[in-house]
Amino acid sequence: MVNVLVLGGHGKVAQIISKMLAQKGHQVTSVIRDPSQSPTIESLHKNITPLVSSLEESTPSSIQKEMENINWVVWSAGAGGKGGTQRTKAVDEIAAKKYIDAAAEAPSVDTFLMVSASGSRRTPASWWDKYGVETYQHGWEVIGAYFEAKTIADEHLYEVGREWGLRDICLRPGGLSDDPGTGLVSLGRCKNTGGVTREDVADVAVRLLESDIVGGLWIDMIGGDKKVEEEVARVVRDKITSKE
16 A cells, blocks of 8 residues: 555546545545535545645645655646646646655655656657647647646656656656546557547556556557557566657
């Protein structure tokens, strides 16, 4: 059993991750912004405790308190397009970096998993086909501020992981859907076209956390034709990364 801090706890992916972790016997603290969201979080599982805290207004001291006795940190937070460019930067970049730094300094924390996005990178991946490149370019044209903020946070997590020895995992799904999980995915250096269910993203996240994966891996993800457990095992075994 480990203690897990899930940030952005009311989000759809975060709720599924929290429930999966709790069902496996882990103790989850779910950070939410609105007190009215507490009943939803409490109803997920008895091992999940809501914690009301504003990521934007957090301070180093308040974050340190949240991370007391925490082993794993899961970032699944985001502005969600609300509040414009300024809030996107405040949550997806600035707040994320504060929590990454705090996790690295917290004595009990050894793992930080970032739920990111496959488009958060400076240039198109070398293995993408023209459709993948076009999808990437269109994404930056439409929600460039979001991808910029996520890219900066992802890069910061990687740098902090190398400096502090934090086991940093960057999970980078494509377009998300609320369809039931399929249990079939493509991980690692996969295509940039095609969607993936939130349930499958959560399943992969939990499996990665519970694996002996090394830090520093960027793992892209879409729906595919390989079983989740096989793909996770392959990525962990071969240390596959989509970071270039």
